[in-house]
Amino acid sequence: MDSAVSLRGVEKRYGSITALADVNLEIAPGTVYGIVGPNGAGKTTLIRTLVGALAPDAGEARVLGLDPRRDQRRVRAQIGYMPQAPVLYEDLTAAENVAFFAKGHLLDGVREKVRRSLEFIDLVDRADHLVRTLSGGMRQRVSLAAALVHEPRVLLLDEPTAGVDPELRHSFWQRFRDLTAEGTTLLLSTHQMDEVVHCDRVAILRDGKVLTDESPDRLLTEGRAVVTVWVDDTPHRHEITDYPSALPGILAEWHLDPSVTRIEVDNENLEDVVLDLVAQEKDAPDDH
Amino acid sequence: MTTSRTAAVASRVLHQLARDRRFVVLVLVAPLGIVFFTKTLFDAAETPFFDVTPFAVPFGCFIVHFATFILTALVLVRERTAETMERMFINGYRRLEIITGYLIAYTTLATLVSILVLTELQLLFDLKYGPGRLASIFLVMWLLAVISMALGILVSNMARSEGQVIPFIPAIVLPSLIFSGVIEAVDRLPMWAQVISRFSPMFYANEVLQELIAGKSLGGDVASLVMLPAGAVVVLLAATQTLRESR
Numbered sequence: 405m406d407s408a409v410s411l412r413g414v415e416k417r418y419g420s421i422t423a424l425a426d427v428n429l430e431i432a433p434g435t436v437y438g439i440v441g442p443n444g445a446g447k448t449t450l451i452r453t454l455v456g457a458l459a460p461d462a463g464e465a466r467v468l469g470l471d472p473r474r475d476q477r478r479v480r481a482q483i484g485y486m487p488q489a490p491v492l493y494e495d496l497t498a499a500e501n502v503a504f505f506a507k508g509h510l511l512d513g514v515r516e517k518v519r520r521s522l523e524f525i526d527l528v529d530r531a532d533h534l535v536r537t538l539s540g541g542m543r544q545r546v547s548l549a550a551a552l553v554h555e556p557r558v559l560l561l562d563e564p565t566a567g568v569d570p571e572l573r574h575s576f577w578q579r580f581r582d583l584t585a586e587g588t589t590l591l592l593s594t595h596q597m598d599e600v601v602h603c604d605r606v607a608i609l610r611d612g613k614v615l616t617d618e619s620p621d622r623l624l625t626e627g628r629a630v631v632t633v634w635v636d637d638t639p640h641r642h643e644i645t646d647y648p649s650a651l652p653g654i655l656a657e658w659h660l661d662p663s664v665t666r667i668e669v670d671n672e673n674l675e676d677v678v679l680d681l682v683a684q685e686k687d688a689p690d691d692h
Numbered sequence: 693m694t695t696s697r698t699a700a701v702a703s704r705v706l707h708q709l710a711r712d713r714r715f716v717v718l719v720l721v722a723p724l725g726i727v728f729f730t731k732t733l734f735d736a737a738e739t740p741f742f743d744v745t746p747f748a749v750p751f752g753c754f755i756v757h758f759a760t761f762i763l764t765a766l767v768l769v770r771e772r773t774a775e776t777m778e779r780m781f782i783n784g785y786r787r788l789e790i791i792t793g794y795l796i797a798y799t800t801l802a803t804l805v806s807i808l809v810l811t812e813l814q815l816l817f818d819l820k821y822g823p824g825r826l827a828s829i830f831l832v833m834w835l836l837a838v839i840s841m842a843l844g845i846l847v848s849n850m851a852r853s854e855g856q857v858i859p860f861i862p863a864i865v866l867p868s869l870i871f872s873g874v875i876e877a878v879d880r881l882p883m884w885a886q887v888i889s890r891f892s893p894m895f896y897a898n899e900v901l902q903e904l905i906a907g908k909s910l911g912g913d914v915a916s917l918v919m920l921p922a923g924a925v926v927v928l929l930a931a932t933q934t935l936r937e938s939r
Contacts, residue, residue: 455782456782457778457782457937457938477784480781480782480783480784481784483782485779485782487775487778487779489775491774491775491776491778491779492776493704493708493776495707495708495711495712496704496707496708496711500704500707504700504704505779505780505783506783507696507697507700508697508700508780508783508784508785509783509784510694510696510697510784534711550779550783554783
């Protein structure tokens with residue numbers, strides 16, 4: 405299956421600063437792909453490269469098989485982009501903002517599409533409120549509605565849940581899942597490590613480099629775990645990695661000894677795994 | 693270029709203007725205040741040997757030129773710093789559509805400013821011009837406003853922030869007045885200054901206005917009159933080519 409988004413050897417520099425270094429990613433259609441990393445990792449540069457706002461210094465980026473710079477208009481007709489800050493006109497209403505960005509795509513039935521978008525983000529009751537009177541979370545939702553009003557095949561969302569309360573974040577993730585169920589590909593960036601679990605696949609970015617590109621399940625297996633086997637009330641500790649694979653070995657070792665009274669598995673959560681990966685890379689000697 | 697996207701930009705800008713009453717009032721009232729101050733200055737300078745007539749209307753035009761230039765430049769820069777310009781581009785809007793949309797919306801405002809300033813000039817300076825001559829002066833003022841907006845759009849492309857627009861005021865607007873012929877006849881200036889004057893829309897506006905003030909018709913200096921819309925087209929094309937989607 406062709407990738408919805410692909411980056412091959414993409415590099416981007418701002419003077420002496422390397423924002424993206426040999427980035428290689430393949431994103432399958434209809435998936436939620438997370439770009440995770442600390443501030444300054446290169447997440448926004450990566451997304452802005454895919455919307456055609458930035459030209460890579462090396463390598464090639466493709467969105468739906470098209471070059472975001474050379475085929476800019478065709479790419480932009482098929483993508484939805486939500487910037488990190490809710491870039492909206494504060495002196496227009498929520499509906500007017502969404503309608504204005506919809507009209508850029510020359511849509512038929514703009515009014516109905518705007519209504520559906522606002523319904524999707526649960527903001528129909530605030531459609532006629534000026535954006536400047538809305539809360540930060542509501543503005544984020546209007547910004548999302550403006551990004552998806554033209555039903556794009558690929559949604560590029562730059563930290564869509566930044567500064568959003570937990571309830572709204574949960575609601576956003578539900579909406580993202582609804583979109584992928586309809587076949588939309590989502591690529592989103594986040595610096596909130598706990599959001600990794602919602603993605604089908606995750607790239608961890610640090611200093612412009614992709615540290616890992618895995619599914620959350622696979623990432624979890626890279627975490628450390630402590631398996632404690634209690635034998636006659638005496639704990640026997642086993643520190644392991646990749647516990648789904650290692651655990652059967654430990655159990656085999658004890659061979660279901662009747663004296664085993666309890667087995668505890670204390671494994672790292674995804675946030676710990678991601679932070680460990682970022683820290684390991686930071687500590688590693690630079691081989692460039 | 694599609695008319696529907698151009699109309700969407702114009703309609704959006706007009707909606708924003710309609711909601712920003714303080715801004716609109718300021719834009720309309722400030723030029724009126726400056727015309728009044730100019731009248732006070734001329735009253736003080738008036739002697740039997742000094743006729744204010746050749747100066748009053750050109751100064752009024754300069755005020756419209758100044759206001760529309762600064763206003764358009766600032767608004768476009770704000771659009772870029774707020775990143776809404778980039779979002780417009782990403783959502784399909786094209787350069788010419790954005791610029792034309794802005795021009796349509798702000799021309800509405802400039803038309804209002806021109807009408808108000810001309811009415812005030814007529815009242816304060818007791819110009820005693822007939823409807824035909826007033827209409828001709830209005831046309832010159834309006835064309836000057838359009839080219840001033842085009843210049844504002846062009847300059848906005850060179851500024852990364854609202855603050856960076858400020859240096860363009862002495863760099864563009866003041867020479868525009870100094871070398872326009874309003875203060876001193878251009879042919880009495882050094883050759884290099886005469887060359888610079890030919891790049892100033894105020895020069896062409898003043899040339900036509902002096903003909904009108906002298907009682908001639910718009911046909912008195914067709915070449916200068918044509919230079920206003922022609923210059924606007926050239927500046928707009930340059931602005932379109934240089935319009936950047938982000939800072």
